[in-house]
Structure formats: C-alpha cells, structure tokens
Amino acid sequence: MASAATVETPNVTDPSLYLQGIPHDRFARIRATPSLAWHPYENGGFWAVTRHAEVRHVSRNPELFSSAIGHTNLWDLEADALEARRSLIDTDAPDHTRLRRLVAGAFTPKNIRRWEETVRAITGELLDEFVAQGGGDWVDMVAAPLPIQVILTMLGVPTDDADYLVELSNYLVEGTGDAQSIPPDAFGNTTELRLLPFNSPASHALFEYGEGMRQQRQDDLRDDLVSHLVRAESDVERMSRNEYRNMFHLLVFAGNETTRTAISHGALALAANPDEWQRVLDDPSMIESASEEILRWSTPILHMRRTATADTELAGTEIAEGDKVVMWYASANRDEAVFEDPDKFDVGRFDVGRANSDHFAFGGGGPHLCLGAFLARLEVNVLLEEMAKRSICLEQTSEPVRARSNFVHGVLSVGMRPAGGSN
Amino acid sequence: MAGDDMVRVAVDQELCIGGGICEMLEPEVFELDNDIVISSVTGDGLLPRARADVVVDRCPSRAIAIVEEEL
Numbered sequence: 001m002a003s004a005a006t007v008e009t010p011n012v013t014d015p016s017l018y019l020q021g022i023p024h025d026r027f028a029r030i031r032a033t034p035s036l037a038w039h040p041y042e043n044g045g046f047w048a049v050t051r052h053a054e055v056r057h058v059s060r061n062p063e064l065f066s067s068a069i070g071h072t073n074l075w076d077l078e079a080d081a082l083e084a085r086r087s088l089i090d091t092d093a094p095d096h097t098r099l100r101r102l103v104a105g106a107f108t109p110k111n112i113r114r115w116e117e118t119v120r121a122i123t124g125e126l127l128d129e130f131v132a133q134g135g136g137d138w139v140d141m142v143a144a145p146l147p148i149q150v151i152l153t154m155l156g157v158p159t160d161d162a163d164y165l166v167e168l169s170n171y172l173v174e175g176t177g178d179a180q181s182i183p184p185d186a187f188g189n190t191t192e193l194r195l196l197p198f199n200s201p202a203s204h205a206l207f208e209y210g211e212g213m214r215q216q217r218q219d220d221l222r223d224d225l226v227s228h229l230v231r232a233e234s235d236v237e238r239m240s241r242n243e244y245r246n247m248f249h250l251l252v253f254a255g256n257e258t259t260r261t262a263i264s265h266g267a268l269a270l271a272a273n274p275d276e277w278q279r280v281l282d283d284p285s286m287i288e289s290a291s292e293e294i295l296r297w298s299t300p301i302l303h304m305r306r307t308a309t310a311d312t313e314l315a316g317t318e319i320a321e322g323d324k325v326v327m328w329y330a331s332a333n334r335d336e337a338v339f340e341d342p343d344k345f346d347v348g349r350f351d352v353g354r355a356n357s358d359h360f361a362f363g364g365g366g367p368h369l370c371l372g373a374f375l376a377r378l379e380v381n382v383l384l385e386e387m388a389k390r391s392i393c394l395e396q397t398s399e400p401v402r403a404r405s406n407f408v409h410g411v412l413s414v415g416m417r418p419a420g421g422s423n
Numbered sequence: 424m425a426g427d428d429m430v431r432v433a434v435d436q437e438l439c440i441g442g443g444i445c446e447m448l449e450p451e452v453f454e455l456d457n458d459i460v461i462s463s464v465t466g467d468g469l470l471p472r473a474r475a476d477v478v479v480d481r482c483p484s485r486a487i488a489i490v491e492e493e494l
Contacts, residue, residue, distance in 0.1 A: 100441065101440065104441030104443070105460040110446065369483040
C-alpha cells in the first residue's frame with residue numbers, strides 16, 4: 001500500500017499544528033510529489049490527496065470513493081457507531097439523494113435569496129453594536145452570532161437559544177481535535193461517546209434539543225425547516241427518527257460553525273490586507289468576488305475522507321479497495337496549478353457570475369457539495385456590503401486563538417477594532 | 424469561434440440532488456422545482472457550447488449532459 005512513498009510525508013494531522021494555522025508549507029511539499037502521498041495515521045494510514053484536480057476526481061466519483069464506508073473523518077468507526085452517527089455527510093446514493101432532496105429545497109439559490117433582508121437586518125444590528133463598542137472580540141460580536149441567528153430563524157428555533165447552541169458547537173469543534181474539555185457525562189449524557197458525533201457529550205445535548213423541537217412541532221406545524229423535517233419524519237420511508245436527529249444536528253452545527261469560520265478568517269484577511277479591502281470600498285461591484293476569495297482563503301472544513309470501493313489508480317498511484325483517501329481542501333485551495341499566486345489574498349481573483357469560482361470551500365465539486373453554500377455566500381456578501389456601507393475598515397487588536405483541530409479551521413476569538421467608520 | 428455553437432442540454436432527474444449550481448449559472452435554462460427540488464430544463468435548453476461545458480462540468484451529481492449538437 002505504501003509502496004509509492006519513498007520520501008517521508010510531512011505530518012499534517014497533528015491537531016496541535018493547527019493552533020498556528022494551516023501548515024501550508026507542508027501541504028506545498030506534498031503537492032510537489034507527483035504521486036499521491038501515503039500519510040501514516042494511527043495503526044494504518046491514508047492517501048493524502050492535495051492537488052485540485054485530484055481532489056475533484058475523488059469528490060466527483062462517489063461510486064469509487066465512498067462516504068458511507070468506515071467514516072468521513074480520518075479514523076474508522078465501528079459499525080454500530082457509524083449507523084448511530086450517520087448523517088447526510090456519511091451516505092452514498094441512494095440514501096444521500098433521498099436525504100438531500102428532503103432539505104435541498106430550503107437551500108436553492110432562489111429560496112435563499114428570500115432570506116436576504118433577514119440576513120441584512122441581523123448583520124446591520126451586529127455591526128452597529130461592534131462600532132458602538134469600539135470593537136472587541138470579532139468572533140463573539142459578529143462571526144458567531146450572524147450565522148447562528150440566521151440558521152435558527154430558518155429552522156424555527158428560538159434565537160434566544162443562540163448562545164447555548166454556539167456553546168454546544170464549540171464543544172463539538174473540540175471533539176474534532178484531541179482535547180475535549182468537558183466530562184463524558186456533561187449535559188446529562190449517558191450514551192457511550194463513540195456513538196455520538198465528534199465523540200462529544202455536546203452531541204447528546206444537541207440531539208435532546210432537536211428532539212424537544214420535534215415534539216413541539218409535531219403538534220404545531222409551522223412554515224419552518226423543523227416542521228418540514230417533522231412532516232418528512234412522519235413517513236419512515238422518507239426519514240427515520242435517527243435520520244431526523246442527525247439532520248437537525250448537522251443543520252445547527254454546519255449551519256453556524258463553518259460560516260463563522262469564514263467570517264473570522266475574512267476579518268483576519270481584510271485587516272492584514274487593507275489595500276485589498278480598499279479596492280472593494282472603491283468598487284463595490286467586487287464584493288461577490290471578494291466573498292469567493294474569503295471562502296477560498298478560509299477553507300472552513302480542511303478535509304473530508306473517502307474510502308475506495310475497488311482497486312483504482314490516481315496520479316499514477318495504485319489505490320486498493322478499502323484504502324482511505326483524504327481530500328485536503330485546505331491544500332487544493334492553494335494549488336498553484338489552478339490559482340495564480342495562491343498565497344496572495346486577492347479580492348479580484350474570481351470573475352463572479354461566470355464559472356471560475358472553482359475553489360473547494362464547499363467540497364470538491366461532487367454530490368456532497370455543501371448544502372448551505374448559497375446561504376454562506378449570501379451571509380458573507382451581505383456582511384461585506386454592510387461593512388462597505390458603513391466604511392468599516394478592520395484593525396486587528398489581538399492574535400487569533402485557533403481551534404486545535406485538523407478538520408475544522410476554527411477561530412475561537414480574535415480582537416478587532418473598527419477604523420474609518422466616518423463619512 | 425469555438426464554443427459559440429449552440430448545443431442542447433438535458434437533466435437526468437434520477438441523478439439530480441437539487442444542488443442548485445445549474446440554476447445559479449444558467450437561470451434562463453435550468454429551474455429547480457420547489458416541491459421535489461429536482462432541476463429541469465425550461466424552454467429549448469439551448470446554450471453556447473462553452474457555457475454548456477461549464478454547467479455540465481460543475482453539476483455536482485453529474486446529472487447534466489449535452490444531448491444534441493446544433494449547427
């Protein structure tokens with residue numbers, strides 16, 4: 001299996017590496033290897049897929065590279081744990097198609113546009129408070145509350161619970177690393193951790209919350225996403241109870257944590273590159289392109305894993321059935337073969353409206369395309385529009401505290417101050 | 424010029440996952456049904472070849488194909 005690897009592959013999985021940011025130099029070395037690199041992991045290893053073209057190949061050929069076998073994270077799960085934890089993320093067609101279609105309607109470009117004024121109102125309020133306070137923790141004040149308030153509004157979950165659900169999300173991020181700070185019985189959990197998403201007792205709490213919502217809506221159906229799921233769940237052919245709870249969990253977690261990450265790295269990039277933000281202020285028609293660049297730059301999810309369903313070949317490397325194949329979006333988004341000067345933050349890079357926004361912030365181009373891609377775009381676009389309207393330039397006032405995770409490119413806190421701001 | 428000739432596109436509705444990329448790229452040609460969330464071609468489904476190639480290439484579930492070449 002490891003025959004192709006003659007040069008030692010630099011380690012890119014140690015979660016503590018990511019406390020200093022994505023190890024881009026290590027990924028660049030792996031990208032320079034013509035074959036795929038074999039990366040040791042636990043008692044085995046995986047093929048590290050780091051170039052754009054090959055990530056795309058893996059993502060777009062799900063019949064060869066399965067999401068339903070083993071796990072979509074680096075480590076394998078036991079069969080019962082995989083079943084208990086299985087969400088939209090960990091399925092192949094036809095289950096994936098069935099589950100995806102249940103929720104896809106809420107997230108189409110046309111239907112997402114209906115939320116624009118809601119997003120704008122929430123964003124404006126948060127920015128006005130940020131300016132009034134003279135800045136503070138950007139994550140607490142803007143990056144976290146914006147997406148959680150929007151997704152909860154769509155779901156029909158009371159936004160009063162936003163702080164609690166962000167707290168749970170933070171514990172879930174910890175669970176993707178190697179340092180869970182809460183005990184196994186936190187939140188009254190009695191389930192074995194291996195049966196819970198991200199091995200976290202916070203998943204138990206989120207399941208309980210979702211079950212509470214389900215029971216409320218069962219007797220009081222409304223025009224919201226939870227009611228839509230409850231209707232589907234009433235027909236087990238469409239959605240089982242376990243699928244409901246994992247879907248609720250996914251919508252809350254992925255619907256807030258990932259966009260929070262994009263908005264956090266966006267602020268860091270705009271503060272570090274004031275000339276690039278000035279280009280946007282001078283020409284607001286660049287906002288959509290700038291949003292795409294922020295998405296490429298932030299790569300909120302660093303990788304996803306697939307498992308080969310048959311012997312196959314990629315980049316001159318023989319992959320055996322059952323091998324783990326890991327798509328490193330964090331690397332593909334800096335692939336010099338696709339992005340000119342990839343380590344430069346360039347708000348004019350993408351020609352929006354046409355087709356070249358070919359970054360992998362939403363996956364590698366295959367069927368597991370991020371369900372919330374158009375929602376995330378709307379949120380980042382509206383944020384930039386409202387910042388531009390207020391002439392807010394960001395000045396960084398403290399170093400970011402980053403998540404200890406090789407999976408989520410999270411920022412826990414970073415100080416920002418509004419400069420400019422006057423007319 | 425290469426890429427300017429018109430071709431006809433079609434959606435395989437069994438494969439469609441309602442990802443919405445086609446509707447974003449070519450809203451005049453593709454429309455997602457609001458209830459079943461499956462894409463279909465509206466009108467004659469004609470696109471310049473270069474644009475058809477892009478939308479075929481970007482469909483996440485590989486559900487779109489060029490079905491007919493036009494002169």
